[in-house]
Amino acid sequence: MREDTKVLHTGFEVDERTGAVSYPIYQVSTYRQKGPGEHSGYEYSRTGNPTREALENVIASLEEGRTGFAFASGMAAITAVFMLFTRGDNIIVSDDVYGGTYRVLSKVFENLGIEATYVNTSDLHQVERAIKNNTRAIYVETPTNPLLKITDINEVSRVAKKFNLKVIVDNTFMTPYWQKPLALGADIVIHSATKYLGGHSDVVAGLVVVKEKELAEKLHFIQNSTGGILGPFDSWLLMRGIKTLGVRMERHEQNARELSSWLVTLPDVKKVYYPGLSGHPGHEIQKKQAGGFGGMISFELQTPELADKLLRNVKLITLAESLGAVESFISLPAKMTHASIPEGERKARGISDSLVRLSVGIENVEDLKEDILSALGL
Numbered sequence: 001m002r003e004d005t006k007v008l009h010t011g012f013e014v015d016e017r018t019g020a021v022s023y024p025i026y027q028v029s030t031y032r033q034k035g036p037g038e039h040s041g042y043e044y045s046r047t048g049n050p051t052r053e054a055l056e057n058v059i060a061s062l063e064e065g066r067t068g069f070a071f072a073s074g075m076a077a078i079t080a081v082f083m084l085f086t087r088g089d090n091i092i093v094s095d096d097v098y099g100g101t102y103r104v105l106s107k108v109f110e111n112l113g114i115e116a117t118y119v120n121t122s123d124l125h126q127v128e129r130a131i132k133n134n135t136r137a138i139y140v141e142t143p144t145n146p147l148l149k150i151t152d153i154n155e156v157s158r159v160a161k162k163f164n165l166k167v168i169v170d171n172t173f174m175t176p177y178w179q180k181p182l183a184l185g186a187d188i189v190i191h192s193a194t195k196y197l198g199g200h201s202d203v204v205a206g207l208v209v210v211k212e213k214e215l216a217e218k219l220h221f222i223q224n225s226t227g228g229i230l231g232p233f234d235s236w237l238l239m240r241g242i243k244t245l246g247v248r249m250e251r252h253e254q255n256a257r258e259l260s261s262w263l264v265t266l267p268d269v270k271k272v273y274y275p276g277l278s279g280h281p282g283h284e285i286q287k288k289q290a291g292g293f294g295g296m297i298s299f300e301l302q303t304p305e306l307a308d309k310l311l312r313n314v315k316l317i318t319l320a321e322s323l324g325a326v327e328s329f330i331s332l333p334a335k336m337t338h339a340s341i342p343e344g345e346r347k348a349r350g351i352s353d354s355l356v357r358l359s360v361g362i363e364n365v366e367d368l369k370e371d372i373l374s375a376l377g378l
């Protein structure tokens, strides 16, 4: 089955009892038992809920993994994955990582004795050099947020195997439609499903998929013990979103390709970051490991004032955090999504006050261009 068919014909076809084509919402907390401990497979909805399970099967199948897990947010999913580690463990993390991931590592997990080492995971030598006796995992975001740096998942996994480390990939920007980290050698895939998988700015959710039985058992234990689960209605909304993932991702991509090469030609724009541009340093690796380049573009204006002008004056494009929705969003990472990273650290990573991030929606691309031009007063 081809990917665009698979997104809407996977995990679940029709409800056996009624023939319903959309999976029923089991808005329920508990289940009647025939005798003490004799249950239908469902005891209590924190442990398992049919609607959540249907979604978990859909994402497991799309990511070509063994088991899927749905959480109340991307951060809840990421937190559950970090809970696999214990005091004294070290994790190597992409230095251009999502702000919230950096925050939970530095403000929560560091206090619990789990240490993170930040390196540019696009550079394999840096990854290898950072490996210590207590390193247990490599955590990769590719493309990164907001600079869209690319890490070779296959190569990182090869290094990780040598040292018996787990490879964790945040696949939010690509989705399984474009990139399948487990097939490239990773052990755990994470999503902020709030973004492309949901796609309609109406649900906050997180997903995890693992390949091995042992990891699946541990994560289910963590999911059930700590309880950061996704509710039945939100699980249903996500399944609805995923059905159109194929058509949406194709259109995001088409628009982003067109806009990125157009932005390069604007005198107010100093630099454009998009993996689809042939000058992008990760272009070749991205072509090798993913089916597309995605819908995220970052670009640097000539001055912070120009960036401010653009963000204040766009009308069609919404000034908002978040990404991956059908609507286009524009943001200033330094003051918004990445504000929790200390200024010095932020500057060192190349996130300046004139860097703008654009989540390209599925509007007509000509309307997006006109909006940018008029906001810049051109």
Ligand SMILES: *Cc1c(COP(=O)(O)O)cnc(C)c1O
Pocket (backbone or CB within 6 Å): 073, 074, 075, 076, 098, 100, 101, 141, 145, 170, 172, 173, 191, 192, 193, 194, 195, 204, 205, 206
């Ligand atoms: C948004 C985001 C997260 C966090 O997900 P939430 O659903 O907001 O909790 C994690 N990683 C990436 C790459 C994201 O874009």
